[in-house]
Amino acid sequence: MRNQRTINKETSFTGIGVFSAKKATVTFKPAEPDSGVVFARTDLPGSPRVRAAAPNIASRLHRTTISQNNVEVQMVEHLLASFAGLGIDNLEVEIDGPEVPAVDGSAAPILACLKKAGIKEQEAPKKSFQITSPISVAEGNAGLMALPEKDGLTISYTLDYANPAIKTQSLVYKMEEKSFAEEIAPARTFLPEYQIEQFRRQGLGKGANYKNTLVVTEEGILENELRFPDEFVRHKVLDLIGDLFLVGAELSGHIVAVKSGHGANAKFVKKIVETMAQAEAFAKEFHLEISDIQRILPHRYPFLLIDKVVEIEAQRRAVGIKNVTFNEPFFQGHFPGRPIMPGVLQIEAMAQLAGVLLLRKLENTNKLALILSIDKVKLRKPVVPGDQLIIEAEAVKVKTRTGQVNTTATVDGKRVAEAEIRFMLVDVGTG
Numbered sequence: 001m002r003n004q005r006t007i008n009k010e011t012s013f014t015g016i017g018v019f020s021a022k023k024a025t026v027t028f029k030p031a032e033p034d035s036g037v038v039f040a041r042t043d044l045p046g047s048p049r050v051r052a053a054a055p056n057i058a059s060r061l062h063r064t065t066i067s068q069n070n071v072e073v074q075m076v077e078h079l080l081a082s083f084a085g086l087g088i089d090n091l092e093v094e095i096d097g098p099e100v101p102a103v104d105g106s107a108a109p110i111l112a113c114l115k116k117a118g119i120k121e122q123e124a125p126k127k128s129f130q131i132t133s134p135i136s137v138a139e140g141n142a143g144l145m146a147l148p149e150k151d152g153l154t155i156s157y158t159l160d161y162a163n164p165a166i167k168t169q170s171l172v173y174k175m176e177e178k179s180f181a182e183e184i185a186p187a188r189t190f191l192p193e194y195q196i197e198q199f200r201r202q203g204l205g206k207g208a209n210y211k212n213t214l215v216v217t218e219e220g221i222l223e224n225e226l227r228f229p230d231e232f233v234r235h236k237v238l239d240l241i242g243d244l245f246l247v248g249a250e251l252s253g254h255i256v257a258v259k260s261g262h263g264a265n266a267k268f269v270k271k272i273v274e275t276m277a278q279a280e281a282f283a284k285e286f287h288l289e290i291s292d293i294q295r296i297l298p299h300r301y302p303f304l305l306i307d308k309v310v311e312i313e314a315q316r317r318a319v320g321i322k323n324v325t326f327n328e329p330f331f332q333g334h335f336p337g338r339p340i341m342p343g344v345l346q347i348e349a350m351a352q353l354a355g356v357l358l359l360r361k362l363e364n365t366n367k368l369a370l371i372l373s374i375d376k377v378k379l380r381k382p383v384v385p386g387d388q389l390i391i392e393a394e395a396v397k398v399k400t401r402t403g404q405v406n407t408t409a410t411v412d413g414k415r416v417a418e419a420e421i422r423f424m425l426v427d428v429g430t431g
Contacts, residue, residue: 002087002125002126002128002250003121003122003123003124003125003126004033004034004089004090004121004122004124004125004126005086005087005088005089005090005119005120005121005122005126006030006031006032006033006088006089006090006091006119006120006122007028007029007030007088007091007114007117007118007119007120008030008117008118008119008120009030009117009118010027010028010029010030010117011027011028011113011114011116011117012025012026012027012028012113013025013026013101013103013109013110013113014026014101015101015102015103016101016102016207017074017075017097017098017099017100017101017102017207018075018099018102018105018189018205018207018208018212018213019062019063019074019075019099019204019205019206019207019208020074020097020098020099020206020207021206021207022097022098022099022207023097023101024043024095024096024097024098024099024100024101025095025096025097026079026093026094026095026100026101027093027094027095028091028092028093028113028114028117029091029092029093029094030090030091030092030120031090031091031092032090032122033089033090033122033123033124034090034124035090036051036052036053036089036090036248037051037052037080037083037088037089037090037091037093037245038050038051038052038091038092038093039051039052039066039073039076039093039094039095040092040093040094040095041071041073041095041096041098042094042095042096043095043096043097043098044071047094048068048069048071049068049071050066050067050068050071050072050073051066051068052066052076052080052093052245052246053066053246053248054246054247054248054269054270054273055270055273056068057246057266057269057270058072059263059266060074060262061202061204062199062204062261062262063075063077063262064076064077064080064239064242064243064246064262064265064266066246072098073095073098073099073100074098074099074100075099075100075102076100076242077238077239077242077243077262078100078102078106078107078110078238078239078242079093079100079107079110079242080241080242080243080245080246081107081184081185081238081239081241081242081245082107082110082111082114082185082242083114083245084175084180084241084242084244084245085107085111085177085180085181085184085185085241086111086114086115086119086177087119087126087177087250088114088119089122089126090122102189102207102208102212102213103212104188104211104212105188105189105211105212105213105214106185106186106187106188106189106235106238107184107185107186107238107242108181108185108186111181111185126249126250127248127249127250128249128250128251128252129247129249129250129251129252129272129276129279130148130150130252130253130313131146131147131148131149131251131252131253131254132148132279132313132316132317133148133316134146134147134148135268135271135272135275136271137264137267137268137271138264139260139263139264139267141258141259142257142258142259142260142261142263142264143257143258143259143260143264144255144256144257144258144260144264144265144268145255145256145257146251146253146254146255146256146268146272147253147254147255147256148253148254149252149253149254150252151252152174152175152176152252153174153175153250153251153252153253153254153255154172154173154174154175154253154254154255155171155172155173155175155237155240155241155254155255155257156170156171156172156173156254156255156256156257157170157171157173157233157236157237157240157257157258157260158170158233158257158258158259159232159233159236159259160258160259161192161232163192163216163217163218164218165216165217165218165219165220165221166190166192166216166232169230169232169233170233171230171233171234171237173234173237175241180241183228183234184234184237184238184241185238186227186228187227187228187231187232187234187235187237187238188212188213188214188227188231188235189212189213189214189235190213190214190215190216190231190232190235191205191208191213191214191215191216192216193215193216193217193222196208196215210222210223210224211224214226214231214232216232236257236260239261239262239265240255240257240260240265243262243265243266243268243269244265244269244272246269247269247272247273247276248273249276251272279313287309287310288308288309288356289308290304290307290308292309293306293308293309293356296355296356296359296360297352297355297356297359298368299352302328302329302330303348304352305322305345305348305349305352306320306321306322306349306352306353306356306391307320307321307322307323308320308321309321309353309356312357312360316394316395317357317392317393317394317395318353318354318356318357318392318393319390319391319392319393320349320352320353320356320390320391320393321388321389321390321391322349322388322389322391322409323388323389324341324383324384324385324386324387324388324389325385325386326339326385326386328341328385330342330345331385339384339385340382340383340384341382341383341384341387343379343417346379346383346389346409346416346417347374347377347407347417347419347421349389349391349409350391350393350407350408350409350417350419350421351369351371351374351407351419351421353391353392353393353407354369354393354395354403354405354407354421354423355369355423356393357393357395357405358395358398358403358405358423358425359425366427366428367425367426367427367428368425368426368427368428369403369423369424369425370423370424370425370426371421371422371423372402372422372423372424373421373422374419374420374421374422375419375420375421375422376418376419376420377417377418377419378417378418378419379416379417380414380415380416380417380418381411381414381415381416382416383409383411383416383417387411387412388411389409389410389411389416390409390410390411391407391408391409392407392408392409392410393405393406393407394406394407396420400425401424401425401426402422402423402424402425403422403423403425404420404421404422404423405420405421405422405423406418406419406420406421407419407420407421
């Protein structure tokens, strides 16, 4: 787990907004741990503040805007992507206008400004969220899906334009600080030429020019050159990274996006935040003491072998504890001269934790988890009085009537037992 970050000292940059053509200066200032990113509109009386967070996303065409108490900051996506690329969590961002300057249309100048200030690690853990089950949204012909992947954040993006100079482009990108600076941050905003007149009728793009926007005709780029052959899809990934920053946590998972823009991204961000809130509420509910376990499992002394459940991740994984004492009734007859916990009871303890994992799901209330099969059993070391079994259960396949759970047990960090257990879920009274 990484720690939170801010910057060492104040730094700033100035430019015009691509939508409003208004000049603005953005000043970054260090902030305390757990304070997040907060914008202050210094051009307005009292310098009202707007927090960069999913609930504050406002619906605006072709740009990411955050709004709080009727105060807006527009075109924040390149800033936010830069924060994500550098792992920055806490900043005061002062801006004396309604829109973040476009600079050259990419995040590279913003990234350079922040690096010049220096990055400071803080004494507080960074919030993170592991995608454990698919999350998806669709908007017209655009769609996004988050899939489980434990090793950091991967983004797969596909865009498809009728313009022959853009065509279809795809990119699979693994989020890393160095590669972000080199491969994603320099990618610039682009606009097909036919949309320019549409923008003008909508009163948009007043500050757009050939230096801050790639204008694409059917023959190529007007008065500019590409930095990458696939710069268009790289910029879409840049925008998505910026929008994902509003989740408020470092994500681990695989994001698959097709033709998505800021509107679909905003829906996706809000759905991830909703999923995070559900997971956090679920986790808080699941610190189960023995009385809680007895409400889930039918087992009773001397056959209730789980003392406590200390962790559950949704319906995917659980961690439980079994304290092995000399007073266990089975020690009276199982090698009484040299007490060893029977291997079958180690497996039973693992099965009971798996039962808690499966039966705590709402639709499985008033059901029993009956063992169908036990495979790949290994008993690696003796378990003796005084040991504490740390048992982990990970659901592999869970259906309406069956479930498969992989289980392990460790003592002092060393694995002592493991098994792959399949269950049938039956209604109470029909087993």
